[in-house]
Amino acid sequence: MKRFLPLIILAILFILPLVGLSSYIMHILILVTMWSIIGMAWNLLGGYCGQVSFGHAAFFGMGAYTAGLLYYHLGLSAWWGLLVCIPVLGVFSLVIGFICLRLRGPYFALATLALGEVLRVTAENLVKFTQGDLGILIKQRTWVEKTWYFYVILLLAAGSFFLIKKVIESKLGYYFVAIREDQDAANSLGINTTLYKTIALCLSGVLTGVAGAFYMNYMGYIDPTTVFPLYDISIVTVMVVMVGGVATYWGPVIGALIMVFLAEVIRSVPKIGAAHQTLFGILLIFIIIFLPNGIVGDFRKMVGLFKPRGALK
């Protein structure tokens, strides 16, 4: 049963649009699915390999701009971005890995944090190439209906899920976790830590970039502050995984579901809506203290938290 769970869920999601959901609900579903991809990608690097990144907006934005610039400069369909961003993000991740992965722990996190900001400022200022703050607008989106967008992102998410599952169950997965647990010990056990950290970063970067390229196609408009922001992308990525469950297969999916719904719900409350980041912050503190392994990782513990406790137990 448990083995078929991903397939069952996939099948349910596949027929979901057929019941005639409103365009708003479809929009939410698409965002949830897109965020699960970003979360899964971050989880591979941060959750399994232990290299915490606060700059995944860099990869997301790179993917989005790859698609956007292909359309803007070459007149190609932005859908090519989904393919082209794979080599682009691969090379970009290699370069970033070469520079940042020699740093450990918090220093790596800080370097990636800077990376996202550097790219945002660059995209704002290379006006001739990126249109700067004007952003890039796709004049005619492929579909008016949201259903096909949903199928595309669902396919990408399913692909990412199975790819990551495959990777984690292989030699790579063992090496990633070994590096997370103790880099020096892993090194002396014959694991080329730099190489395998770079592989994790490349996989993570490419998947995040693919999500970014989809975002360009789906939203039809990007500018530097919507695809490279620290709060709305980089930090939310970390939160999706932290809330859902670090180093679990389903954590990022659950996290994306909760974060997207929460953001929508909070935004619709009058007056409080503007403070949604404050509430996210409080939620994060709560999660770190009570459920350090996230909802999936600490599911049993969470159930216990809400149960009335007997005096003797």
Added chain:
Amino acid sequence: MSLLQIQNVSKRFGGLAALTDVSYSVQKGEILGLIGPNGAGKTTLFNVVNGFYPPTKGEVLFKGESISHLQPFQICKRGVGRTFQVVRPLQRMTALDNVIASAFLRAKDKPGAEGIALDALQFTGLYEDRSLVSKGLPLGKRKKLEIARALATQPEMLLLDESFAGLNPFEQNELIDIIRKVKAKGITIMIIEHHMKVIMSLSDRVVVLNYGEKIAEGTPKEIGNNPLVIEAYLGEAESA
């Protein structure tokens, strides 16, 4: 032929000379004990051999080739495994997964790695505990797990850094048996140990370090009677 040659190795950390001109060699198939008072430079020497630090001067040769400027993972690939003084199991992994992670060095696929890992666990007597998370294992078993993990890389030489510290006499005897079995497999061992009974009964030869310099080398019996060694451990005769 000597398997490992340490040639005039010096290691300085800024102004501190942790090792000064240390030379000796380890013969194939023997157990070499490395002893010395606290801060003598024993673990530093391991870190130089293992590749964590490049030597400031001198060279380390393994099977006649210089390994002084290789990374730890490359040295491990060439056949030198090590354990750590402070045990460093991969905490949130089970004992089996810990060993599988290192077994992948020689295995082609996962079933192969699992086979090597299970052998290593059986060899060190951890087979029953294979599915426990290593964080929860008692110290004695974590020490054995370190050895199992190093063995799973199928080394020709094993560096054991204070594997006996903190063990009770029963666990010590178990570990002595394991080390003798490792030797019987033809694996050369260099061991750092403070426990004199263990080092004297296990080692074929002993090297003594004090303040980063080699002060003696010989059979356990010779070392036990060496005045320099006694002085290093107990202080000078007149001040005693």
